[in-house]
Amino acid sequence: MPGSAPRVLVTPRSLTASGHPALERLGEAGFEVVCSTPGRQPDEHELARLVPTCVGWLAGVEPVSPAVIRASTQLRAISRNGVGVDNLPMDVIAERGIVVRTADGANAAGVAELALGLMFACLRHIPLANAGIKAGGWPRFRGGEIRGREIGIVGCGAIGREVARLVTALGARVIAFDPMEPDLGLPPDRFSYAGLHGVLDRAQVVTLHCPPPRDGRALIGEAEIARMRPGVFLINTARAGLIDEPAMLAALDRGKVAAYATDVFPEEPPRALSLAGHPRVIATSHIGAFTDESVERATDLAVTNLLESLSAAGAHPAAQPDVQPAPHAR
Structure with a gap:
């Protein structure tokens, strides 16, 4: 009025x-x-x-x-x-x-720390161990360490650079893709830039910290997954649209992607659980900045x-x- x-x-x-x-x-x-x-x-x-x-x-x-x-x-x-x-x-x-x-x-620190937590969850099989014990079992899965691994970071804005700082401090080597290639002040023996294909070819863990392509296509589809190392771990705390869901499901089913850890979904909460409910998926409810x-x-x-x-x-x-x-x- x-x-x-x-x-x-x-x-x-x-x-x-x-x-x-x-x-x-x-x-x-x-x-x-x-x-x-x-x-x-x-x-x-x-x-x-x-x-x-x-x-x-x-x-x-x-x-x-x-x-x-x-x-x-x-x-x-x-x-x-x-x-x-x-x-x-x-x-x-x-x-x-x-x-x-x-x-x-x-929100850079919060999202970066969640990405790091999801890396640990993948490498040490934490959700599977937790679920197994609560079901009355005593599952023991041989895991891996971040130290010495090659971590691929796609996008080096405020969040990506914080992830780079955290994982290099833990002894990992970072291969990053960012069109602007900002100077992160990290030692060259721990951090270097490459093209997107170079990151996907080499990294044992890939974590996404970028917006979706402007043309609306998924950044990670069938062709990109085919380039990745067998048994790669993929972390997504950025946007659901970065991932081609059918291609990801196929890669999870055949073990090409050992685990997909995601904080984001096209629909939140997701009604269709084909991806969120997959045994190789670690899902959180958009809590990166929460x-x-x-x-x-x-x-x-x-x-x-x-x-x-x-x-x-x-x-x-x-x-x-x-x-x-x-x-x-x-």
């Missing part, structure tokens, strides 16, 4: 489920905070109902259609509480002049980014003209 506070939508599941003190800064700045269904990723219908009434959006990883953005005539800024924007229709957003900000680096520390850093930065962007766009309440009601005629 006229004179009401401008609205800001909050949709990340970690924030709608339990809130966060940083969100209070939005209210203190004069915004009305609107949340999607608590603890659940909003679908297109819910977004289409909520987003058009808002000037700002603190967004999660939920898929956003062009139709939602086109209907959002008041929207001025989107602030992600992570680093990826592949869930957003960036071409339509650019046409509308909407600002997009990301919480760069805020740590106390990562949520704290990412939320604080996302709120700051949103307030700055709304202020610059003239959509901050403090930037609105202070219109006083006309005095009554005498």
